[in-house]
Amino acid sequence: MSIQPGSEAIIRTAGLTRRYDKLVALSELDLEVKRGEVFGYLGPNGAGKTTTIRILLDLIRPSSGAAFLFSLDSRRDGLAIRRRVGYLPGEMALYENLTGRQFLAYLASLRGGVEWAFVDRLAERFASDLRPRIHTLSHGNRQKLGLIQAFMHRPELLVLDEPTVGLDPLMQQEFYGLIADARAAGQTVFLSSHVIPEIERTCDRVGILRSGKLITVERITSLKAKAIRHVEIRFGESVPPEAFAHLAGTRDMVVKDELLRCSVVGSIDPLVKAAARFEVVEINSQEPSLEELFLTFYEPAEAATTPEEPVATESVASTAAGGSSEPSEGRDVVA
Amino acid sequence: MWWRSVALKAFYDQWRATVGLAAFMAAYAGFILAIFPSISSIVQIKDIFEKLPPAFRALFAPGGIDITTPEGYIATEFFSLVGPLLFFAYTIAIGGSATAGEEERGTIDMLMAMPIPRWRVVFEKFLALIVGTVLLGLALLGGLALGGAVAGLQLRFDGLGAIVVGAVLLALLFGSLALLLGALTGRRTFSIGVAFAAAIASYFLYSFSALVSALEPLRPLSPFTYYIGDNPLVSGILPWNVAVLAGTTVVFFILALVAFQRRDLRV
Numbered sequence: 001m002s003i004q005p006g007s008e009a010i011i012r013t014a015g016l017t018r019r020y021d022k023l024v025a026l027s028e029l030d031l032e033v034k035r036g037e038v039f040g041y042l043g044p045n046g047a048g049k050t051t052t053i054r055i056l057l058d059l060i061r062p063s064s065g066a067a068f069l070f071s072l073d074s075r076r077d078g079l080a081i082r083r084r085v086g087y088l089p090g091e092m093a094l095y096e097n098l099t100g101r102q103f104l105a106y107l108a109s110l111r112g113g114v115e116w117a118f119v120d121r122l123a124e125r126f127a128s129d130l131r132p133r134i135h136t137l138s139h140g141n142r143q144k145l146g147l148i149q150a151f152m153h154r155p156e157l158l159v160l161d162e163p164t165v166g167l168d169p170l171m172q173q174e175f176y177g178l179i180a181d182a183r184a185a186g187q188t189v190f191l192s193s194h195v196i197p198e199i200e201r202t203c204d205r206v207g208i209l210r211s212g213k214l215i216t217v218e219r220i221t222s223l224k225a226k227a228i229r230h231v232e233i234r235f236g237e238s239v240p241p242e243a244f245a246h247l248a249g250t251r252d253m254v255v256k257d258e259l260l261r262c263s264v265v266g267s268i269d270p271l272v273k274a275a276a277r278f279e280v281v282e283i284n285s286q287e288p289s290l291e292e293l294f295l296t297f298y299e300p301a302e303a304a305t306t307p308e309e310p311v312a313t314e315s316v317a318s319t320a321a322g323g324s325s326e327p328s329e330g331r332d333v334v335a
Numbered sequence: 336m337w338w339r340s341v342a343l344k345a346f347y348d349q350w351r352a353t354v355g356l357a358a359f360m361a362a363y364a365g366f367i368l369a370i371f372p373s374i375s376s377i378v379q380i381k382d383i384f385e386k387l388p389p390a391f392r393a394l395f396a397p398g399g400i401d402i403t404t405p406e407g408y409i410a411t412e413f414f415s416l417v418g419p420l421l422f423f424a425y426t427i428a429i430g431g432s433a434t435a436g437e438e439e440r441g442t443i444d445m446l447m448a449m450p451i452p453r454w455r456v457v458f459e460k461f462l463a464l465i466v467g468t469v470l471l472g473l474a475l476l477g478g479l480a481l482g483g484a485v486a487g488l489q490l491r492f493d494g495l496g497a498i499v500v501g502a503v504l505l506a507l508l509f510g511s512l513a514l515l516l517g518a519l520t521g522r523r524t525f526s527i528g529v530a531f532a533a534a535i536a537s538y539f540l541y542s543f544s545a546l547v548s549a550l551e552p553l554r555p556l557s558p559f560t561y562y563i564g565d566n567p568l569v570s571g572i573l574p575w576n577v578a579v580l581a582g583t584t585v586v587f588f589i590l591a592l593v594a595f596q597r598r599d600l601r602v
Contacts, residue, residue: 054444054602059443089445091602106344110450
């Protein structure tokens, strides 16, 4: 990854490795997050996201390698680090017997006090009632309490492990607004997720993690350029397959009568332009799963063997029937 | 005010258990003491007692306690087993839950993401346990005073005070053992179970070592020896016994601090 000169690293890990007996949860992680950046940490469940985050907060210790936050060693200077970090755990558990307000008051005093007016503002923003006892709250309302405690001392760095799990769409929007405000205030955000759109919505850069290994770090814009979409177009008439052959960025093209199905990498524009010559009844576009993203970009050879991808299987079947598509054609265009 | 520190919150969390158990212990011990005059007037306890096989005598009235006095009677009836068990239930359950409870519930992640060192969580929680256990001891003495007053007994509180101090120290010893096991493993039920088993084993080791000469050399290994072995009703608080009980507790406590500081916290 490219590090711009003069930009200060808020998080830096060097060869960070964590083994559990023989299982390698995290392998030789080299990561750098710069001040003011909103960094997405993307990976399927079990990829090592939470392991990384818990090492950053010194909740667990690395088998080898080191992590630095604010250029401080995560193991030696944990106290100084945690003073400047707001953390939302992935599987958050709260003190069930306390009310929201008591819970926040407890964490606030362990932090040496926070500005309570700001806590009230956060609670208002999330429409979070702090009076009832936590054991009576829904999952979403607990998650809000978790977010409030992470933000309440206005930390320089926010480490959020799967922050929108359990939030309803309205509150997700509120969360995106909170991240935007954090960005505007110059706070750094490290956000883990297994959902691509969430990362696309909020982040500047994304690190993609799989089976404990960092596969790539890229700008969201370049991730979007690579993003693969499943497109289905229904025409008002039967269309000739030749009209859609050799379109840039398309793969697994299947055209049968009035229905077109394909995957599009990057810009959807060439396909739309080609389709515009006919009467279009309906266009459906579907975001790919994370697993598919990996298969497409990082292990293309295995793409055909993915079993849980109904769209792909179906198109192979139709290919045999229609005999008019060239599945391997589009892949060359990807680069 | 209860949310100011880990210790205060820990005390808040154990508040109900403390009040409930304190009331029960005070009432129970006070009641047993209050019926002493009627019992001793109906039966000649000493006669019955001396007819018992030595094994039973050792179990019920350890350390040559004179059970014809009200103090000896309550020491035998309450402080030889039931009292310690009640104290253990409190200190072992709370000690074993101190950090391991938060690990099992999963609240430890958020707590330890705060800018406080791990050792301080162990320290403050143990502090709350000490305060709670001392309150139990005071309530117990209050219950005994009340029971004695109801029965019109002239109690000598130097001996009773000594035995309550011993009980508190003994309970804290096993509480700190549970704390240590919890800090080492992060497993609450395991820690409570093992500490309780150790407490029971040490009771039987103490009792049987008085009967079986083969076990006699093992006697110093049982913490009960330092609690009741020297008949605290007569000899009062012996510095050596206090040092052994408190010293062992301090060792367990320090090991717990170190263990918790070093370990990976459970998810």
